[in-house]
Amino acid sequence: MMRITDNHAHANPVRGLGFAEVARRFKEVGGVAIVFAPLLSWHYSVSVTSPEDYSRVFDKVLRGAQEASVHVKALAVLGIHPAELVAWVEGFGANRALEMAEKVMNLAARYVEEGLAVGLGEVGRPHYKTSKLAVNVCNKILDLSLELAKDLSCPIHLHLERGYDAVRDVVERVRKVGVKPSLVVIHHAEPKVIGRAGGLTPSVPRRGKNLREAFAKGLDFLVESDFIDDPKRPGAVSYPWAIALEVSEMLREGFVSEDAVERVFVENFKRVYNVELD
Secondary structure, eight states, X not given: OOOEEEEEEOOOTTXXXXXXXXXXXXXXXXXXXXXXXXXXXXXXXXXXXXXXXXXXXXXXXXXXXXXXXXXXXXXXXXXXXXXXXXXXXXXXXXXXXXXXXXXXXXXXXXXXXXXXXXXXXXXXXXXXXXXXXXXXXXXXXXXXXXXXXXXXXOOEEEEOOSSHXXXXXXXXXXXXXXXXXXXXXXXXXXXXXXXOSTTOEEEEEOSTTHHXXXXXXXXXXXXXXXXXXXXXXXXXXXXXXXXXXXXXXXXHHTSSOHHHHHIIIIIHHHHHHTOOOO
């Protein structure tokens, strides 16, 4: 039977389907594993005025992943999204935002160290224009997060601006820090970076012709839905189960082989996360 993984998704037990239901629906079409990352704090109706408040965000993700594990292998990565960090810079000032974010990332690292989360993320820079001051703070937290990932030998999901220049920049940061490149996952990666990512792991979102373009480039990538579980935006970015439906269609057409599907969705996933899949 076809085995499918979703490398990066969100769930919202406050407003959406929630973790367990997302996992249940995914399992019905061949889903075997999914990685959940936090949404922004306000999506969970969490008000953050101190680093300690962010534990409520992480706890929702960890609790949700545990509930989802009834259906599939559910993993969690924890971190501060760059959009949240930009909001902190605008609301609290750069110094306070940096101080808060450092404590939040150290909390995330502690959860990884304790085995409650499998990695860090998503962290990085916003994909939209913002102030140089905010970008500078985001870069400092990006570098700190890479250092933590190195110390923990764990995966890290990076949210970056579009384009290959961002990939080149991160490749250099990864080289300087010394973190294992394959553990650095480029979230929402464009298919064109496959084979050109300096050893980093592209995570390609299922949308448009992305999957077909990705498989045409090679097999060294992961696939994500980046599902946001918002009833006001149904299906954004993609449903996890839509990945399986599209892969099934490509298999029927002979566009991809069963071996290629197993390599991308199972073997690559196992290598990055060091987990076994049934």
